[in-house]
Amino acid sequence: MSHALEIAGASKAFDGRPALRRASFACDWGEVHALLGENGAGKSTLMNVACGLYAPDEGSIAVDGQPAAITAPADAARLGIGMVHQHYKLVKRFTIAENIVLACRSALGVRRPRDAAEAVAAKAAEVGFDIDPHAVVGDLSIAEQQRVEILKVLLLGARILILDEPTSVLTDQESVAALTFMRRLAEDGHAVVLITHKLREVIGYSSRVTVMRGGETVLAGAETAGLDAETLARTMVGEEGEATERHTRQLGEVRLRVEDLSVRGAGGIGVDGVGFAVRGGEIYGIAGVGGNGQQELADALTGLRPPSRGRIAIDDDEIAGRDVPAFRRRGMRAVPADRFRTGLLA
């Protein structure tokens, strides 16, 4: 049987710096194929080549055993390749149906959102998504927006589905639902490419795995069943990097001290009497199921949301309740969870 998608010897450089070095990839119908690699390994670039967004400097692509000339996204769509990108390509102010018209006008032969709404509803029912075609995309949760993107590529007739880090913005429960859905698509005969850097997902949901490192394919289509997390991690980071080693270092003074901190929640649970101290030289982890006060805590620690009670001290200077510039002057910086929404003016 021919491979669903096969990429051979793909190279691509950006401004003279290679992102892909003769990378190869092959996946088959009916499987979830994980494409694993660290950040910057070239996973997205390789799949952007397959879906016509980037022209490779060299290399070839075959779909279902036939050589494929893919020079634009429309070529890839015609060949049944659909990609759900890491950052969704949806117009937030439009309804789901309007977004579908934008993307699928010619494929569906519809021009009006009203007609698209029927197609969306039918497809959603078929795959078991609970979606209102008239809902405004900006009002949807991230998980729902992802389902709209998946519906979009399915309506475009995709049989090879590429999902780029689909769980990076989802909660654990949403991730399980999304990954389970991907497996169902594969069981229905689709070829599903799951781009990820999470070993847990590779082991739990893929049948085979390809690993990339530094733009090269370092493991091509190995059966996942025969691999453990340690082997995968070593393949992913290379022999020189020790994935599981914990660096111990001398800890310095307390730089950030939080005492008895309470913050009102945006809608419900907030922060209730939390305290901890972070020393120089330390990476301090805060764990919890999403929506249990993490956002409110981060907001309070950066001056975005005033606490209702308690103390925050940076280098022993009390700063709770002051504004963002005050926190910035003390050297506080934050990388927000949703960087595209709250970190950048795109």
Ligand SMILES: Nc1ncnc2c1ncn2[C@@H]1O[C@H](COP(=O)(O)OP(=O)(O)O)[C@@H](O)[C@H]1O
């Ligand atoms: N459009 C681009 N312009 C310049 N460099 C890019 C571009 N896209 C990716 N790169 C670079 O190519 C390399 C591989 O990136 P990418 O494919 O996004 O990795 P991954 O998806 O595995 O995290 C990185 O060094 C990245 O900075």
Ligand SMILES: [Mg+2]
């Ligand atoms: Mg990527």
